[in-house]
Amino acid sequence: MASLNTLVAVCLIYVAFLFAVAFAAERAAIRGKGGWLRAPLVYTLSLSVYCTAWTFYGAVGYAARSGMEFVTIYLGPSLVMIGWWWVLRKLVRIGRTQRVTSIADLISSRYGKSNALAIVVTLMAVIGVTPYIALQLQSVTLSLSIFSDAEAVVRRPSATAGFWVAAGLALFTVLFGTRNLNANERHDGVVIAVAVEAVVKLIALLAVGGFVVWGLGGGLGQMMARIDASDIGTWQVDSSRWLALTAVSAAAFLCLPRMFQVLVVENDGDRQLQIASWAFPLYLMLMSLFVVPIAVMGLEMLPAGSNPDLFVLTLPLAEGRDGLAVLSFLGGFSSATSMVIVATLALSTMVSNHIVMPLWLSLRAEGATVSGDVRNVVILSRRLSIMVIIAFGFLYFRFSGGSAALASIGLISFVGVAQFLPALMGGIFWRGSTRGGALAGLITGFSIWAYTSLLPSFGVDTVYSAALFEEGLWGLAWLRPHALFGLGGLDPTVHAVVWSLTLNTVFFIGVSLLSFPSPMERLQGAQFVNVFDHAGPAMGWRASTTTSEDLMIMAQRILGAEEARDLFRTAAHAQGISGYLPEPTPAFLSTLERELAASVGAATAHAMVSQLVGGASVSVEDLMAVANESAQILEYSNQLEAKSAELTRTAGQLREANEKLKALSVQKDAFLGQISHELRTPMTSIRSFSEILRDTDGLGSVEKTRYASIIHAEAVRLTRLLDDLLDLSVLENGQVNLNLVTGSLSELIDHAVMTTRSGAGKLSIERRRLNEAVSLTTDHDRLGQVFVNLITNAQKYCDAENPTLTVSVEEKDGCTMVRFADNGTTIPGASRALIFEKFSRINDKDGSGAGLGLAICREIMTRLGGDIMYEPDEGGNAFVIQLPSEKRLAAAQ
Amino acid sequence: MTSKVPPDVFVERDTYRKRRWMDALRLLPFCGLGLWALPIIWSNGSADETPLVATSQAIAYVFVVWLFLIISGFALGRVLSLKTGGREV
Numbered sequence: 001m002a003s004l005n006t007l008v009a010v011c012l013i014y015v016a017f018l019f020a021v022a023f024a025a026e027r028a029a030i031r032g033k034g035g036w037l038r039a040p041l042v043y044t045l046s047l048s049v050y051c052t053a054w055t056f057y058g059a060v061g062y063a064a065r066s067g068m069e070f071v072t073i074y075l076g077p078s079l080v081m082i083g084w085w086w087v088l089r090k091l092v093r094i095g096r097t098q099r100v101t102s103i104a105d106l107i108s109s110r111y112g113k114s115n116a117l118a119i120v121v122t123l124m125a126v127i128g129v130t131p132y133i134a135l136q137l138q139s140v141t142l143s144l145s146i147f148s149d150a151e152a153v154v155r156r157p158s159a160t161a162g163f164w165v166a167a168g169l170a171l172f173t174v175l176f177g178t179r180n181l182n183a184n185e186r187h188d189g190v191v192i193a194v195a196v197e198a199v200v201k202l203i204a205l206l207a208v209g210g211f212v213v214w215g216l217g218g219g220l221g222q223m224m225a226r227i228d229a230s231d232i233g234t235w236q237v238d239s240s241r242w243l244a245l246t247a248v249s250a251a252a253f254l255c256l257p258r259m260f261q262v263l264v265v266e267n268d269g270d271r272q273l274q275i276a277s278w279a280f281p282l283y284l285m286l287m288s289l290f291v292v293p294i295a296v297m298g299l300e301m302l303p304a305g306s307n308p309d310l311f312v313l314t315l316p317l318a319e320g321r322d323g324l325a326v327l328s329f330l331g332g333f334s335s336a337t338s339m340v341i342v343a344t345l346a347l348s349t350m351v352s353n354h355i356v357m358p359l360w361l362s363l364r365a366e367g368a369t370v371s372g373d374v375r376n377v378v379i380l381s382r383r384l385s386i387m388v389i390i391a392f393g394f395l396y397f398r399f400s401g402g403s404a405a406l407a408s409i410g411l412i413s414f415v416g417v418a419q420f421l422p423a424l425m426g427g428i429f430w431r432g433s434t435r436g437g438a439l440a441g442l443i444t445g446f447s448i449w450a451y452t453s454l455l456p457s458f459g460v461d462t463v464y465s466a467a468l469f470e471e472g473l474w475g476l477a478w479l480r481p482h483a484l485f486g487l488g489g490l491d492p493t494v495h496a497v498v499w500s501l502t503l504n505t506v507f508f509i510g511v512s513l514l515s516f517p518s519p520m521e522r523l524q525g526a527q528f529v530n531v532f533d534h535a536g537p538a539m540g541w542r543a544s545t546t547t548s549e550d551l552m553i554m555a556q557r558i559l560g561a562e563e564a565r566d567l568f569r570t571a572a573h574a575q576g577i578s579g580y581l582p583e584p585t586p587a588f589l590s591t592l593e594r595e596l597a598a599s600v601g602a603a604t605a606h607a608m609v610s611q612l613v614g615g616a617s618v619s620v621e622d623l624m625a626v627a628n629e630s631a632q633i634l635e636y637s638n639q640l641e642a643k644s645a646e647l648t649r650t651a652g653q654l655r656e657a658n659e660k661l662k663a664l665s666v667q668k669d670a671f672l673g674q675i676s677h678e679l680r681t682p683m684t685s686i687r688s689f690s691e692i693l694r695d696t697d698g699l700g701s702v703e704k705t706r707y708a709s710i711i712h713a714e715a716v717r718l719t720r721l722l723d724d725l726l727d728l729s730v731l732e733n734g735q736v737n738l739n740l741v742t743g744s745l746s747e748l749i750d751h752a753v754m755t756t757r758s759g760a761g762k763l764s765i766e767r768r769r770l771n772e773a774v775s776l777t778t779d780h781d782r783l784g785q786v787f788v789n790l791i792t793n794a795q796k797y798c799d800a801e802n803p804t805l806t807v808s809v810e811e812k813d814g815c816t817m818v819r820f821a822d823n824g825t826t827i828p829g830a831s832r833a834l835i836f837e838k839f840s841r842i843n844d845k846d847g848s849g850a851g852l853g854l855a856i857c858r859e860i861m862t863r864l865g866g867d868i869m870y871e872p873d874e875g876g877n878a879f880v881i882q883l884p885s886e887k888r889l890a891a892a893q
Numbered sequence: 894m895t896s897k898v899p900p901d902v903f904v905e906r907d908t909y910r911k912r913r914w915m916d917a918l919r920l921l922p923f924c925g926l927g928l929w930a931l932p933i934i935w936s937n938g939s940a941d942e943t944p945l946v947a948t949s950q951a952i953a954y955v956f957v958v959w960l961f962l963i964i965s966g967f968a969l970g971r972v973l974s975l976k977t978g979g980r981e982v
Contacts, residue, residue: 068932068951075929075955082962083922085915158952224949239933246929274974278966285959292952 023188040275045195053139054340058406061309063295067232076249078281095264109602110427112433112521118354128416136336197334204331207292251418257346273713348385356381419445436515453496576837682714731859744773752787798824821878
């Protein structure tokens with residue numbers, strides 16, 4: 001058997017190894033090569049600080065006593081991790097944005113940075129965790145005593161050994177965790193050491209399990225048969241305990257200070273959490289895998305009366321496997337040390353930030369402006385806190401007798417810290433929860449826990465007399481510790497869970513509903529509950545009278561000279577100031593407070609800054625922000641929507657304008673093309689006939705005359721075309737001068753008919769002279785031009801057997817319409833849209849027209865303030881001229 | 894005050910699928926809770942007319958559920974981080 005001295009030597013070597021690992025990790029982090037320290041695997045392994053000596057030794061003892069019930073302690077945390085999306089994701093995000101240093105910091109920060117709340121939570125945490133630390137001392141002491149004395153299997157552990165274990169652990173933790181004050185409460189070295197220990201304990205437990213199942217039990221099948229044949233071979237778990245313990249372990253997983261430390265404070269991103277959400281349950285599953293087999297083999301092979309909590313150690317020892325036993329011992333040692341280190345670090349941070357520092361600051365007259373480096377005070381107070389906490393654990397171990405089952409001690413702690421749950425969950429999900437409610441709930445739950453669970457755990461006649469158990473406090477039966485308010489017949493643990501958590505929640509909700517939160521609480525509440533929605537400023541500092549020098553001196557003491565200078569220089573740079581002293585703007589003060597909070601906690605940091613600045617203020621804007629928050633969000637989204645609609649509209653308009661420009665460009669090209677074509681045709685004739693006249697000898701005078709006539713006709717045509725174009729251009733450019741005369745419409749039509757008489761052909765014109773007796777004031781020459789044009793068109797294009805043009809005048813809606821209807825072939829539908837366009841010729845047989853007539857007509861009518869429209873008529877075409885009314889004419893001028 | 898903007902009813906197929914995977918991820922703990930709460934209806938020896946469940950069976954049950962949750966959590970995490978292009982979900 002390995003001697004005690006060998007074992008102590010192994011422990012020391014192991015601890016030295018852990019120191020080396022932690023040191024290397026911190027060096028790597030400082031040199032910026034610490035990326036791997038933030039790997040999800042390291043994070044997952046660091047979570048295994050949940051598995052303490054209770055798991056390593058106690059689970060087997062628990063299984064030997066109560067069968068499968070032990071597993072509830074791992075089911076709760078597994079569910080919390082699997083359901084990370086609901087709670088942990090939010091908790092971790094809040095922890096990052098608010099730079100939370102501990103669970104007391106989170107709760108106090110949420111409820112208006114209340115230091116009273118921080119103190120309550122800290123005290124509760126210290127008291128709640130004390131039995132848990134005692135559990136670690138007890139397990140290490142027991143395991144050591146096994147090696148020192150084989151007969152100690154059934155003996156009580158000695159107090160002296162316990163003392164030395166406690167002293168060793170305290171020294172270890174102080175050296176390990178408080179060598180320096182990290183800026184943001186992250187301990188890279190500790191985390192990596194815990195991760196290494198996680199691997200050691202897993203390997204140790206799996207090795208012992210494998211040895212038991214395949215070495216002693218004869219394989220998996222036989223092992224199962226042995227399990228069923230043993231004392232714990234059937235399912236005999238109490239349903240209420242099954243549910244209550246699962247729930248309590250889930251709650252404790254979130255609320256235990258050390259779990260909060262590794263889960264939230266050391267977290268570096270959602271990705272770590274996402275991986276850990278399945279990897280950590282896997283770790284827990286592996287840790288629980290061989291618990292029942294080890295328990296069953298221990299019950300079977302070891303002498304009756306052996307402590308089942310030590311089967312993991314005594315089974316290999318009894319089989320003479322010293323190497324395995326030492327490995328197993330190291331696993332247990334790892335479990336205990338990692339728990340004690342992380343738990344006391346977390347607790348000491350809470351104690352120093354929320355109790356020692358505020359006290360120290362208030363005791364010094366000069367407050368935050370004291371000279372000297374505050375960091376030394378912080379570190380000293382943390383070291384003292386660590387020793388005090390471990391001393392508490394030792395005292396509990398001493399007075400509870402050190403004989404209780406490990407699991408039952410652990411459960412007391414679990415129920416104690418689970419009291420934080422209502423305030424924690426209410427704080428991050430319910431904006432209506434208040435500081436008063438949190439205080440009331442915490443104190444109620446904690447009192448009931450202490451009365452029904454903690455104090456009875458010291459045993460009969462230590463704190464409570466036997467009579468008190470039987471008859472209740474002061475003889476009041478409804479105050480019996482295990483049957484509060486007459487609710488007897490319950491398992492004591494379930495009883496404590498039900499009463500403490502129920503009344504805790506009832507008081508928390510009830511007082512919250514009845515009380516009114518302070519502005520700071522409401523601001524913080526909005527920040528916490530809506531952490532994913534917005535990240536507004538946490539609070540406003542009033543424009544202050546303080547100088548940046550004062551702030552700088554204070555920051556240097558807490559953050560360290562170099563860090564503080566960096567922070568101030570960065571802030572000054574952001575404000576556009578050269579040098580290292582920024583203006584003490586509200587934004588900078590908030591940043592500074594957050595930085596300080598990372599070192600000394602939110603409440604203390606807040607108090608220190610407010611001492612210098614002269615009181616925090618919640619500005620009207622802040623309050624308005626809380627009140628109108630939803631309205632703001634809504635308004636913002638509406639603004640966005642309006643903007644997007646406007647953009648869509650503008651894009652549409654741009655598209656339209658672009659289309660128009662393109663069409664205009666096409667039109668211009670077409671116009672130029674057509675002009676050239678129109679000019680070229682007569683030019684070609686003129687050129688060819690003039691060449692004939694010039695070059696051909698012996699032309700007869702008849703021929704000469706004929707050719708000259710052709711040239712003349714073409715020249716006339718060309719002139720007309722150019723006249724028309726000029727006319728159109730003048731009209732289109734609006735350069736026309738109207739010559740307004742008052743005259744009779746009848747005469748105007750007479751004149752137009754007269755003018756066109758020469759080329760009338762066989763077109764007959766029908767008129768209703770009666771209606772034509774209309775007097776009108778307009779440019780008669782221009783209007784006459786339109787009439788002439790329309791009559792000429794009818795003469796040219798009307799292809800009826802007896803072409804007839806009916807000219808009629810009618811009054812409609814106060815407008816005079818002149819209608820020119822012929823009986824020719826109707827213009828096909830597709831062409832109708834084009835007839836008023838330039839150079840559009842429909843059914844032009846001889847090609848004599850330039851296609852400008854109707855375009856000119858339209859321009860003239862527009863200038864005169866009237867209009868011209870085409871109407872397909874029954875068996876013919878009709879052009880309707882809407883004559884300008886007096887008013888429109890005035891407008892047109 | 895103007896009316897609230899209605900959320901998009903129709904989203905892209907990928908987005909829709911991603912949201913359903915997230916739903917599954919969120920439902921997983923409740924699934925686990927239900928399965929692990931099941932043993933409370935097993936006979937625990939207080940009423941002796943029904944045969945007791947053997948511990949080996951109980952172990953198998955609890956650990957199979959555990960494995961199921963772990964694998965589901967792993968798979969859903971993988972699917973979601975693939976869908977979001979390796980970013981955090």
